[in-house]
Amino acid sequence: MTSADPRISSVRLARLGTRYPRTVGRNARLGSHGGGPDSDVAVLVTDDGRTGWGLVEGPPGDVSRVVGRRLSELVDPAVGVLDPSDRWLDIALHDLLGVVHGAPVHALLGSRGTTDVEVYDGALYFDDLDPQESPRGVDVLLDECRADAALGFRDFKLKIGRGNRWMDRAAGDARDVDVTRAVRDAFPDARILVDANDGYDLDGFLAYLDAVVDVGLYWVEEPFLDDPGDLKALRAWLDERSPGTRVAEGETSPDVDALLPVAAGGAIDVLLMDVMSFGLTAWRGLMPQLVEAGVHASPHAWGRPLKTRYAAHLAAGLGNVDVVEGVPGEVAGVDPALLLPRDGVLRLDDAPGFGLPLPDDAHLRPVG
Missing domain, CATH: 3.30.390.10 (Enolase-like, N-terminal domain)
Structure with a gap:
């Protein structure tokens, strides 16, 4: 019994x-x-x-x-x-x-969101710079977008900030622009997100945005080291030139208590604390505060496809999450259909727990 x-x-x-x-x-x-x-x-x-x-x-x-x-x-x-x-x-x-x-976990969390969870492709890094002895250039990223689209992804997050470490600043910034525009040209209907991993300063990032403003970026993630004044200036620039573009922050070593008032004041639209290192329990306590403040969430999930499944249950359960990060890949002994989106959507069912057989x-x- x-x-x-x-x-x-x-x-x-x-x-x-x-x-x-x-x-x-x-x-x-x-x-x-x-x-x-x-x-x-x-x-x-x-x-x-x-x-x-x-x-x-x-x-x-x-x-x-x-x-x-x-x-x-x-x-x-x-x-x-x-x-x-x-x-x-x-x-x-x-x-x-x-x-x-x-x-299912999403029901335990309240079923406040949809079980058809939109997922973007988070695996587009600086592969144009490799191999070092013979870099492949921008076309390799277009090939990777096409390969990930065949896996079920429809929206793409591009890593930018090549001038921070790997290229001359001007050349790296120009390559970021080239990559962004090339993906938009190849995928006119995709949502495009960009993530600089704090690889710019405010002036440099505004120059990048000015060069791609017609692309219609869905969000900009961690453009520079957290600074309330710079984030407010970025949001003001976007409000004037690209009001639909969101500012996403909070993945890297987040001081949540410091970020919350900045977000509540309108300078951050989406908070990104990791679904694992921040944790599902912590997100459960935080989400009502974000809803009250009008701030959205999208728990960071990069690195392990299982994390995308966890983040999707969080989104379907707590609501207030419009899209989650997808990780193309396979986990040993786990059905890939449980981890990958179909037409950009990861559809959750009513299987108990996270719905992942051991x-x-x-x-x-x-x-x-």
Whole structure:
């Protein structure tokens, strides 16, 4: 007989491989992102044999705090994980909660958004600069957009800021413009987002915007290091020249308490804290404040396709999210159809938890 409030009988840590469809190159701050990371996951098993699992971000916490305790002592359907010390299991506990209640995570979160979640392609990096001895140029990015469109993506986020580290400033800025315009020409109906990873200053970024203003950017992400005055100046420029373009901030080392008043004042339109490192429970507490302030959300999900699935459940559950970040790639033992969009949309169903069957032991490798 199954229990409405089972005890955790075991916590298993394992490693799961991700593979991108290609090597992902540099951005404005970092070198090559490689061919796909291995990820740590936690598998929770109850005393009546039910299972919940999910990614773990950072070092594991104290397993002894969890084993033997009832699920209700660890996670509350209304708020999430109860003790911050257990938030390293945020995803796995939410998955198990859904399994025990026979409900998808998006329903546990309130079903405030649509289950047809729009997803953009976040995998377009500086591959035009590689290989270093014979750079491939702008055309390779168009080829990558076409390949990702064949996977189901319809909208594209372009990394910009080549002049920050990898090219002469003027030449790098010019290449950013060329890439943006080339993708718009090749995909006239796509939403185009750009992410500078803080690779510009205000004046340089306004010059870039001036050169692409007719492109109709959907959003600009982390254009420069956070500065309330600069963000206000950027929003004012956009209000005059491209009012539909949103300003997205908050991925890199976010000081949420500092960003909130800037966003509430109108200088930031979308907050981006990561679905894992910030966490699902933290997002549950923050989202009502954003709704009240008129600020949208789009939890950062780059790096692991599983994170896109988690962010989609957050969007469908909490609402106030218009689009989430997609990560082209495959996860060992996971059906790709559960991770990739179709015609730009990831459609969630009513499968319990995050709707991801646990990969078998052939794919879950022991940690250590």
